[in-house]
Amino acid sequence: MGLMVVLAVWTSAAFVAAGSPGFAPLAFGTGGTAYMKASLCSGAVVGDFDGDGDDDVYLFGSGHTPMKGSWFFENVSPAGTKGVPVAFAPRAKRGDCAGIRCALSDGSSAVVRPGRINYNYIEKPSVFASLGSALPLNPHFSKVRGNRWRLADFDGDGRDDVVIGVGCWNDYGWQNAYGPDGVWTNAQIHGLVYVMRNEGGSRGKERWGAPQIIRLENGDPMEVFGNASPMLEDWDGDGDLDVISGDFRDNWTFFENVGTRTEPAYTSGRLLHGSDGKRLHADLCITAPFAYDWDHDGRPDFLSGEEDGRLGFYRNTGKVANGMPVFDQPSYVRAARDYVHFGVLCTPWTADFDGDGDLDIIAGDSAGHVAFIENLSGPGVAEPKWEEPKCLPCAKGGVEPIPRTQGTYPVFEYAPFRIMAGPNGSIQGPAEAKWGYTCLSAADWDGDGDIDIMLNNIWGKIILLRNIGTKTSPKLGPPEGVEAEWDGPQPKLAWGWFQADRTPNDREIVTQWRTTPVMHDMDGDGLIDLVLVDTEGYLALFKRFRRADGTLALKAPRRVFIDDETGRPMRVSGWGGRGTGKAGNAGRRKICLVDWDGDGLDDIVMNSARVGGNAVLWRQTRREENTWRFQKVGDMSEDALEFHSTSPCACDFDGDGVSDLLLGAEDGFFYYLKNPRSTKGK
Secondary structure: OEEOOOOOOOOOOOOOOOOOOOOEEOEOOOOOEEEOEOOEEEEEEEEOOOOOOOOEEEEEEEOOOOOOEEEEEOEOOOOOOOOOOOOEOOOEOOOOOOOEEEEOOOOOEEEEEOOEEEOOOOOOOOOOEEOOOOOOOOOOOOOOEEEEEEEEOOOOOOOOEEEEEEEEOOOOOOOOOEOOOOOEOOOOOEEEEEEEOEOOOOOOOOOEOOOEEOEOOOOOEOEEOOOOEEEEEOOOOOOOOEEEEEOOOOEEEEEOEOOOOOOOOEOOOEEOEEOOOOEOEOOOOOOEEEEEOOOOOOOOEEEEEOOOOEEEEEOEEEEEEOOEEEEOOOEEOEEEOOEOEOOOOOEEEEEOOOOOOOOEEEEEOOOOEEEEEOEOOOOOOOOOOEOOOEEOOOOOOOOOOOOOOOOOOOEEEEOOEEEEOOOOOOOOOHHHOOOOOOEEEEEOOOOOOOOEEEEEOOOOEOEEEOEOOOOOOOOEOOOEEOEOEOOOOOOOOOOOOOOHHHOOOOOEOEOOOOOOOEEEOOOOOOOOEEEEEOOOOEEEEEOEEEOOOOOEEEEOOEOOEEEOOOOOEOEOOOOOOOOOOOHHHOOOOOEEEEOOOOOOOOEEEEEOOOOOOOEEEEEEEEEOOOOEEEEEEEEOOOOOOOOOOOEEEEEOOOOOOOOEEEEEOOOOEEEEEOOOOOOOOO
């Protein structure tokens, strides 16, 4: 991805005071900049909100955390700065400006959301009026995702019409629809574009026509791969309005107007390419674009939010190639640092990754990356200062990426490391091609004195990234499968084409997706074991042992974690945590082992498995000969941090010997909970 040069203008506020109740966002504590970010699935509105002559930004996102809603980022670029803004202050709350900014036919602008409009968003960002009580809020025949409204003079009659992009998922079927060779058997998702013409009337009293699907010159509907987000501008400079639309994944499709300004006719869509000659694409997915001349050179650029809450800038180069406008690949807008964040559905783990004596953070995310967040403060500091996350590379090796025509093996990128579903790696279908869902732990797995990383992901295949560098200069080797000594054939998942026998070595563990593989010495024998959700959703122990030749191996899993209330093994996978979820509803369990109550026994903390929760404590009551028994206590606080998932890990930044908790949330921010037993800061 591109990087936008910005100035360091602010140092974040102090880290949450020790002893404060509940979870609090983890602060950078350092100057400099990081990516401007809302919660998740961000959108933006640009305008001179403070009247100083430059472009400020409202960035907004969804979710169930303190970071949801609209955030104001003031442009604090030096006076006289021309072109692209170079510095933004940290986030601040200031009204609700969520919607799509539209340039109107009279030269003014407005912010539009389904059925509502704000003509005065600069002074009153939260005040929206109705576009008309008779307007259908959903123009499509069924439930839609990505109902994106904007105004544009579609037919050149001087009146602004309503143009709506929708996503229709009715034919997609969501999940578990692959044939035995990894070919999707359901239909795809549809991204369609509607127009409701303005047939007259004064502002606020418009007469709107019925919704009509915009069709191409050949009669086919204007369509992209789900969640259409059309932008109508004269993109190729020939005097009429063309369409550029985003989709559910990461593409930008150009529909050229080969008709006239008043009688538009559109060609079939073509994918745009960047100034580098490669396909123009977002870094992640679920884009939310709007057209705006961000660098004020007289050409329409566009900016777009993404699933991970960042804002990308696509500069219009002014060139037209093969009849299509040429944009630079996106650069991502930056602002002064405030709170530590990484991606979406971030999955932190703490370890001294760089061997300098303090606890750093290693984190995965929905995009399939692995990041290193360096602790800059040294050991024993209760409020560490943090470096910006850096995506780690790994060495090439092993099996190359799968062919696009059939499914045979996971898709890897190496610099930086990224595992993605590709066309068939997600049980929920090809719409999820851009996701990887790295869930990880970090420990010295091979006993050579440095920190290795083990991860599960969207494929359900357990992968080791071995540190082939040194303790103080870590370097990740190529992805390796993690083997177990199975008692017979490895158990298979009850769904999906991707099973252990589709890997080069069917001894490599393939289990339910999106669960934490916890490297932990469970039995205290000095060997690090593996705690992991098995193929049927039970929490299981893969015990480590040493073979006769001295090499280390894992035994077949045993269900040794017992629910004290029922006396049965803990079955924890799936939304709701009942363990009975199938296919895409299975897995999803993030766990860590930590002696939270100080009784010398390892307790379990796992994601809450309920909307509005945070993390659940399972207190260990006792160890029996071959089992460990746990009693469910409940959520760690009253904070609402969970929707899809959170991801807990233990930490002890202040070095007092009492473990605290760090929680990664769906919004990509990290939330810190001080253990009430802590002796420092009281």
